Amino acid sequence: MSDPVAITGIGAVTPLGIGARTLHERWAAGESGIVDGAGTCREFRPEEFLSVKEVRRLDRFSQLALVAADEAMAQAGWEGELPYDPYRIGCVIATGIGGLATIEANYDAMRERGPERISPLGIPGFMPNAAAAAVSMKRGLRGQTFAVASACASGAHALGCALRMIQCGDADAVVVGGSEATLTEFSFASFNVMQALSPTGESRPFDARRNGFVMGEGAGVLVLERREAALARGGRILAELAGYGSTADAHHLTAPEPTGRPASRAIELAIADAGASPSEIAYVNAHGTSTQPNDAAETRALKLALGEHAYHVPISSTKSAIGHLLGAAGAVEAVATVEVLRTGVIPPTLGYEVADPELDLDYVPGEARPLRTNGRPPLALSNSFAFGGHNVALVLRGVPT
């Protein structure tokens, strides 16, 4: 067991709107951000939040990250002077792909107008670490700053990395999250030829009729602080990041290992890291992509890791309301999980109506329901699995109200 780390701020820009609270409230109310088969951040107009220079210089994925980071740092009470030595504040912003639209625009410019017409802002715009660099530069964060990439587990890996950075003493705080903005024609076509996307544009995780994921865009950012340091400065703790576990399938480029064993090991590691037992998990924020293989393998992994308790714990998928945010998913879903712990409201798996005989757990159909706490700070599990066979589980702990 390792020391838990405090979460003092959360921020999100998602297809459900601007803000972490908006994400949770609208999802819990049964609203979906998916329109015409895509989870677009339709309420996000960058010029409302960012300077002309920021809008012009940053790819959309960095813009989303910057706005989510501003929200998280404001909630943590970091608006003015930074509460720690800037060299003791890290910044890790994950992405699955990076600035794809900027790559495409510059490639088009080269083809149409020649290699001299590629923008000098091309590379600094599309490099995967551009979002981390933008957040670090805006607030003067001078600790370890970089991106991590593990496709759809990127955001969760970033959180695990930040947790360890604080636990091993390299940082007092880390601004950490994930961001993705890949809703381009090329990207849809690329996922389509893999038959990964839902041809009907419906995200129905765990439902018998699930037929693929719906791609979304957005960002989620959290402020993590060493618990004693957060308390010493009078910071308000929203929840704790208590455990992290990660494994690899070493099985197939895109298909999950069908027994769910490597994924279950990640869950077991995360629960042990939190010093908890499986029966203490009060909520599971599933990876739940709405693809046939993922939702089946994840169900098996949960049964292996949680045993009999798997049948009693409520499991819901944020992707049912916003689609799959790829490299941002793990971070946005951690933000949603913090809100579940903070408010005690578990949003449902939207679109789940027809049970799959082999998927026989409680996927929270229909409506939101209260989180059962048994009088103790509740624990929640958030799963992320990725193309490449990367598995990440995070355990978050609520704080007494």
Added chain:
Amino acid sequence: MATVTTEQVQARVIEALASFGPDESQITPEATFEQLDIDSLDLVELAQIVEDEYGVVLKGEDMKELETVGDAVQLIVSRASA
């Protein structure tokens, strides 16, 4: 190419720089790029616009010498009428 006037070039340069971020009212011939927070990447973009507009090719070493908006305008005018 028709001859270009200093006024025309200055108006175009100010328009381009304003699209890069600084407030248009701050962009005077005397303003330095440093004051306007215009960096080397912005100047490469400015060079691309100038080439499209006036056929003047500005290289990295040309741009390094420039300190103010007026310097850039003078360089472009002199090259365009050369």
